[in-house]
Amino acid sequence: MSDRKQVVIAGAGPVGMAAALKLAKAGLDVTIFEMGDDLSVDSKASTFHIPTLELCEELGLMDDMLEQGLVVPLFQQRDRKGGVIAQLDLSLLKDETKYPYRLQLEQSKFTRIVRKHLEQYPNAHLVYGSGVASAEDHTDYAVAILNDGTRVECDWLIGCDGANSMVRQSFGFEFPGETFAERFLVMSTTFEFRDVMKDLAEVAYITDPDEWMVLLKTPDHWRCLMAVGPEEADDYAVTDERIQERLNGVLADLGHEHVDFPLVGKSIYRVNQRVAKNFAINRILLAGDSAHMNNPLGGFGMNSGFHDAWSAGDVIEAVELRGADAQKAAQIHGVVRSEVCHSYVQANTKKNFKDMQEKDESARQARNDMLRALQDDVEAQKAYLRGTSMLTSAHEAIARVRSELAALTA
Numbered sequence: 001m002s003d004r005k006q007v008v009i010a011g012a013g014p015v016g017m018a019a020a021l022k023l024a025k026a027g028l029d030v031t032i033f034e035m036g037d038d039l040s041v042d043s044k045a046s047t048f049h050i051p052t053l054e055l056c057e058e059l060g061l062m063d064d065m066l067e068q069g070l071v072v073p074l075f076q077q078r079d080r081k082g083g084v085i086a087q088l089d090l091s092l093l094k095d096e097t098k099y100p101y102r103l104q105l106e107q108s109k110f111t112r113i114v115r116k117h118l119e120q121y122p123n124a125h126l127v128y129g130s131g132v133a134s135a136e137d138h139t140d141y142a143v144a145i146l147n148d149g150t151r152v153e154c155d156w157l158i159g160c161d162g163a164n165s166m167v168r169q170s171f172g173f174e175f176p177g178e179t180f181a182e183r184f185l186v187m188s189t190t191f192e193f194r195d196v197m198k199d200l201a202e203v204a205y206i207t208d209p210d211e212w213m214v215l216l217k218t219p220d221h222w223r224c225l226m227a228v229g230p231e232e233a234d235d236y237a238v239t240d241e242r243i244q245e246r247l248n249g250v251l252a253d254l255g256h257e258h259v260d261f262p263l264v265g266k267s268i269y270r271v272n273q274r275v276a277k278n279f280a281i282n283r284i285l286l287a288g289d290s291a292h293m294n295n296p297l298g299g300f301g302m303n304s305g306f307h308d309a310w311s312a313g314d315v316i317e318a319v320e321l322r323g324a325d326a327q328k329a330a331q332i333h334g335v336v337r338s339e340v341c342h343s344y345v346q347a348n349t350k351k352n353f354k355d356m357q358e359k360d361e362s363a364r365q366a367r368n369d370m371l372r373a374l375q376d377d378v379e380a381q382k383a384y385l386r387g388t389s390m391l392t393s394a395h396e397a398i399a400r401v402r403s404e405l406a407a408l409t410a
């Protein structure tokens with residue numbers, strides 16, 4: 001009997017774990033090699049959008065996710081000094097989806113939920129402390145070479161090994177784009193912002209030409225996101241003193257007195273906008289941050305990575321279970337996921353970053369007028385929500401992959 005594995009996944013982040021569960025449920029043999037000694041506990045993405053929740057239902061995850069997450073139908077666009085610009089209501093989409101809301105759930109909780117479900121599948125194997133150092137393409141199969149030199153042959157290799165993906169680098173796939181001069185600072189506090197902003201929704205994008213901010217409620221605390229200017233050193237930006245100063249600056253603009261914010265977490269990170277030139281070569285597929293990176297404004301990074309995982313799973317299932325041509329199927333993943341990354345994820349995250357800090361008064365007013373008008377026009381608001389929740393773009397991309405794969409086996 002051959003030692004060749006059916007599917008190898010590099011990386012047990014949210015994207016690798018989602019791909020593994022999808023394929024394990026389809027009856028395929030899956031092995032995940034995770035570099036770390038356990039699943040990551042890093043506080044990173046925390047927003048699950050509608051189409052991702054619909055896919056999580058197909059994976060049987062929703063009961064656990066709802067138990068641990070926070071259901072958020074309302075979100076606001078605010079002005080730092082002027083207050084609410086517009087409040088948008090995802091429950092308007094209740095006739096179009098079972099999940100007309102955002103679910104706020106940290107990705108470290110999500111990966112643990114998926115692990116619990118994966119444990120039910122004897123055909124799924126999660127190996128810790130085993131980084132994939134490089135990969136080889138042999139057209140009809142792939143090889144993952146682990147950090148200890150072990151060579152693992154497989155029918156399929158999915159690179160879900162994050163931004164510094166060794167799978168991507170093994171093939172010299174270019175990763176063009178930019179790294180922002182600003183870094184992003186994520187702070188978590190148990191301070192109740194609604195004590196000082198009585199009308200605050202659980203997700204609020206707070207625009208300001210000088211210092212924008214995002215406030216996101218999670219089940220345990222508020223997460224605050226701000227930019228750190230190019231002139232400010234990382235070490236200084238993350239000091240408690242500097243964080244207290246910045247958060248109190250927000251309160252001062254509202255005429256509120258000084259507060260000692262109880263901080264339960266903080267991290268600073270570099271923000272990239274990048275898309276790999278290739279997402280697929282023969283039986284090797286990229287998914288998630290290994291293939292594309294974006295700023296977190298809008299919550300599209302993990303969600304679009306999840307949709308990549310779904311596409312990769314559909315491709316492998318079409319080949320292994322229904323006899324589709326492997327190279328053609330892999331190319332469908334490469335073309336569709338790359339297109340949606342450019343046309344939707346990159347375009348919208350760049351626009352969101354610009355909008356948050358727009359300095360041009362007339363452009364800011366025009367955007368605010370557009371947002372206010374949505375509140376009086378239900379159909380226009382629904383169209384806007386289908387865009388911001390990724391509903392339209394994700395449904396179209398998933399349907400396109402499926403119909404192109406179906407054509408290969410017709």
Ligand SMILES: Cc1cc2nc3c(=O)[nH]c(=O)nc-3n(C[C@H](O)[C@H](O)[C@H](O)COP(=O)(O)OP(=O)(O)OC[C@H]3O[C@@H](n4cnc5c(N)ncnc54)[C@H](O)[C@@H]3O)c2cc1C
Binds near residue numbers: 290302
């Ligand atoms: C501080 C921070 C905050 C963020 N906030 C948001 C947010 O609010 N909203 C949003 O949408 N996105 C956010 N993002 C982005 C989001 O977290 C990513 O898009 C998401 O984590 C991508 O998931 P992934 O599984 O592709 O990669 P990762 O989460 O990076 O997981 C990769 C996994 O692979 C493992 N690994 C790495 N290299 C190897 C290797 N060679 N071999 C084997 N295993 C390997 C890692 O240990 C890790 O477990 C944030 C990112 C950061 C850094």
